[in-house]
Amino acid sequence: MGHTTRVIKIGGFGMVEPVMIGGIFPVLIQTMWKDRLSFSDLTGSSGDVTLCRIKTLVAMGCGLLRFAIPDKESAEVVGNLASMTSMPLVADIHFDYTLALRCLDFPIAKIRINPGTIGSREKVEQVLAKAASKGVPIRIGVNGGSFPQELRRAVAEGRLDQAGALVEAAERELEFFREFDFPQVLVSMKASSVADTIKANRLLAKRTDVPLHIGVTEAGPLIPGVVRNTVAIHALLREGIGDTIRVSLSDTMEQEVIAGKEILENLGEGIGKQKRRKGVTLVSCPRCGRNSFDTHGFTQRWQNRLYAMDQDFTIAVMGCAVNGPEEARHADLGITGLGNKVFLFRQGKVVRTIAADTADAAFEEELEELCHGSGSEKK
Numbered sequence: 001m002g003h004t005t006r007v008i009k010i011g012g013f014g015m016v017e018p019v020m021i022g023g024i025f026p027v028l029i030q031t032m033w034k035d036r037l038s039f040s041d042l043t044g045s046s047g048d049v050t051l052c053r054i055k056t057l058v059a060m061g062c063g064l065l066r067f068a069i070p071d072k073e074s075a076e077v078v079g080n081l082a083s084m085t086s087m088p089l090v091a092d093i094h095f096d097y098t099l100a101l102r103c104l105d106f107p108i109a110k111i112r113i114n115p116g117t118i119g120s121r122e123k124v125e126q127v128l129a130k131a132a133s134k135g136v137p138i139r140i141g142v143n144g145g146s147f148p149q150e151l152r153r154a155v156a157e158g159r160l161d162q163a164g165a166l167v168e169a170a171e172r173e174l175e176f177f178r179e180f181d182f183p184q185v186l187v188s189m190k191a192s193s194v195a196d197t198i199k200a201n202r203l204l205a206k207r208t209d210v211p212l213h214i215g216v217t218e219a220g221p222l223i224p225g226v227v228r229n230t231v232a233i234h235a236l237l238r239e240g241i242g243d244t245i246r247v248s249l250s251d252t253m254e255q256e257v258i259a260g261k262e263i264l265e266n267l268g269e270g271i272g273k274q275k276r277r278k279g280v281t282l283v284s285c286p287r288c289g290r291n292s293f294d295t296h297g298f299t300q301r302w303q304n305r306l307y308a309m310d311q312d313f314t315i316a317v318m319g320c321a322v323n324g325p326e327e328a329r330h331a332d333l334g335i336t337g338l339g340n341k342v343f344l345f346r347q348g349k350v351v352r353t354i355a356a357d358t359a360d361a362a363f364e365e366e367l368e369e370l371c372h373g374s375g376s377e378k379k
Helices: 044-060 072-082 097-103 121-134 149-156 162-179 194-205 222-238 253-265 295-307 356-371
Strands: 008-010 019-021 028-032 062-068 089-093 110-113 138-143 185-190 212-214 281-284 314-317 333-338 341-346 349-355
Touching: 028 253, 044 062, 044 253, 044 295, 062 072, 072 089, 072 097, 089 097, 097 110, 097 121, 110 121, 121 138, 121 162, 138 162, 149 162, 162 185, 162 194, 185 194, 194 212, 194 222, 212 222, 222 253, 253 295, 281 295, 295 314, 295 356, 333 356, 341 356, 349 356
Parallel strands: 028 062, 062 089, 089 110, 110 138, 138 185, 185 212, 281 314, 314 333
Antiparallel strands: 008 019, 333 341, 341 349
């Protein structure tokens, strides 16, 4: 079973690297910048921090980065940022179509609009015309908060369920895009309900070859959000439905990317258009009363860097002698503790015994040696 979609090219102009969505291309992970940017975030040391964080997201596996554009200043800031990075940036527009027109003056790789909040068809048509002239694709983003009034009434009166209304709203917009002869379009239909998200995407996948952006919106904090998104995304991708994903979380961008990467990696070879990707597998114990090593703190400090590595290693962070070298003996590099001592091990063999306060520095050294294919037992 599968959903064959058209292929959409995003980016590929200026510094912006092209990415392909749809067809047989692997499912693309994306996230959204969590804070409002200003021009001060693009200059000096602040600019370095911004660009460094974007590079880290790329290394972790993020292929698209979206920004909210609530006003003219945001359009100018994100537009300038698009000229500073090779990461394809997406401008997310609501209410004011002139913001979309302004963003299209910059190397913005994609525009996301919700036609229900943009206003008249004439305004949408101006956005389509300029996007077509620039070769920039558009994502139609549909959610329950922006249904046309008649669809809201139909849902409220029980004549149409939420999933059906999402599909109806999406199909109306797709028909307008067809009338305008604008094929470079993607669709997302997101609900906070897992069942509605799955049902809506299954319905639309039977009716169109447009690539689908999937995920559960307003999914909540880290644990509920990961669970809800995993259930929905996994169900759809196993059926070949979905070309790009965002795991929306009330948490960091990095956590969203890690969650998306783990969902795709654990689908299985050949399922959902996925291929085995290089990257670190991070295993860590949950911690208990036997704990003598702060696995939680250590994992939090290191996870972003480890997930950004383009190498096939298994790294283990274990809390005690029970879960240490023996249970994680398959790890290429592991760390655990006992009393005031910390042990670093490879393939179950302790290679280094150190004081707890030097754990991070020693781990850094062993990781570097692992990356360069060397290492010996040290005390």
